[in-house]
Amino acid sequence: MEAVIETAASCVGSAQSAAQTVFVAENVGKSFGPTQVLKNISLSIREGERVAVIGPSGAGKTTLFRLLCAVLKPSEGRITALGHDTGHLRGNALRGLRREIGILYQNDNLIPHLRVVHNVLMGHLGHWSLPRAILSLLWPQDLAGARKALGEVELSEKLWSMPGELSGGQQQRVAIARLMVQQPRVMLADEPVSQLDIRLGREIIALLSDIASRMGTTLLVNLHTLELLEGHFERVIALREGRLFWQGAPSEINRELLLELYGAEYRAMHLDDVVLSAKV
Numbered sequence: 001m002e003a004v005i006e007t008a009a010s011c012v013g014s015a016q017s018a019a020q021t022v023f024v025a026e027n028v029g030k031s032f033g034p035t036q037v038l039k040n041i042s043l044s045i046r047e048g049e050r051v052a053v054i055g056p057s058g059a060g061k062t063t064l065f066r067l068l069c070a071v072l073k074p075s076e077g078r079i080t081a082l083g084h085d086t087g088h089l090r091g092n093a094l095r096g097l098r099r100e101i102g103i104l105y106q107n108d109n110l111i112p113h114l115r116v117v118h119n120v121l122m123g124h125l126g127h128w129s130l131p132r133a134i135l136s137l138l139w140p141q142d143l144a145g146a147r148k149a150l151g152e153v154e155l156s157e158k159l160w161s162m163p164g165e166l167s168g169g170q171q172q173r174v175a176i177a178r179l180m181v182q183q184p185r186v187m188l189a190d191e192p193v194s195q196l197d198i199r200l201g202r203e204i205i206a207l208l209s210d211i212a213s214r215m216g217t218t219l220l221v222n223l224h225t226l227e228l229l230e231g232h233f234e235r236v237i238a239l240r241e242g243r244l245f246w247q248g249a250p251s252e253i254n255r256e257l258l259l260e261l262y263g264a265e266y267r268a269m270h271l272d273d274v275v276l277s278a279k280v
Contacts, residue, residue: 020047022082022186022218023068029076030063037063039242041077047185050209050219052229052250055239056265061222064239065190068220069101070094082185099126102184102217104175104192104208110163116174117159120146123181142181149177153207169200176207180215187212189221193228201228209233226258226274 023045030038038060045051053061066072067079070086079086082100089097102123110119117140124142125133132141140146150156153173163171172192179187189208193201205221209232212219223229229236229250236253238246238261245261258271266272 021045021080022047024080025064025067025077026079027077028067028074028079030060030067030072031075036075037242038067038074041239041242041244043237043244043247045218045220047218048216049235050212050233051221051235051237052233053220053222053237053239054224054226054229054261055245056262058241059239060242061239062190065103065188065220065222069103069188070097095126099182100185102179102182102187104172104179104187104189106191106194110171110174112163114163115159116150116155116161116163116166117143117146119163119174120149120177120181123149123178123183126182145181146177149180150174152180152211153177168196169204172196172204173207176204176211180211183215184217186218186220189219191222191224194224198225198227201225205232226253226269226271229253230275 021044023043025041025043028038028041029036041064053064055061063072067074067086068081070079070081070089073087081097084093084097086097111122114137118137121136121140121142124136124145128136128141135141147156147159150159153176155170155173155177158166158170158174163174166174175192187208192208193204196204205223205228208219208221211217221233233250235247236250237244238257240261246257253276255272255276258274259266262269262271
């Protein structure tokens with residue numbers, strides 16, 4: 001397995017000259033008190049790439065995402081995000097980086113007492129002045145932009161709805177529309193479909209992949225359900241016990257690898273039922 005990791009790492013390194021990298025992690029570790037969550041992570045993500053991150057519970061997937069978007073700083077090593085060393089960013093420079101990175105969470109993070117249009121226009125907050133943001137709460141300042149983004153996720157008719165009137169899948173689509181308004185260079189989706197059934201999950205992942213392709217945006221998705229890999233990702237990164245376990249094309253995943261990766265979770269996740277024919 002170490003040989004596989006070394007081979008994959010060398011392939012990633014040789015590809016860096018072909019496309020600009022948006023993220024580079026160099027020997028990254030992250031600890032919370034005495035607990036080391038990530039250990040010696042080295043990887044890179046190219047601009048425009050679509051990458052899925054998989055691994056068992058507690059593998060460090062969410063922590064990795066928080067490091068990439070500079071919500072957390074590494075305890076060891078260095079992360080370069082969009083050309084910036086995240087460990088040294090402060091103030092306006094840090095806010096500027098976060099404007100370029102859109103995040104989709106497990107929960108849609110909509111504000112329940114604001115209408116859909118206002119939630120979508122939250123994507124502008126990193127660019128608008130405070131007076132304009134406050135004014136937009138009284139009357140939406142980019143109504144056409146909000147309507148267009150909602151049209152892209154097939155929710156034009158929900159412009160003036162309240163979030164509580166929407167289904168879980170619709171709420172996540174509103175969150176995606178908010179990302180489209182933000183116009184980030186990178187989209188990080190942290191288990192965005194964990195609370196949806198498999199049919200809705202497929203719809204959301206397909207929508208994210210399609211939007212990322214059309215916008216030319218880099219997409220990283222933390223996935224718990226492996227059925228959702230099919231057809232949407234160029235590369236898969238697997239974490240186990242805080243370490244980089246494997247990376248490669250979805251079509252290279254096999255039962256032996258999944259059994260070693262997930263261990264005791266393999267049967268609980270019904271991975272014997274997963275069809276391993278993923279192709280981009």
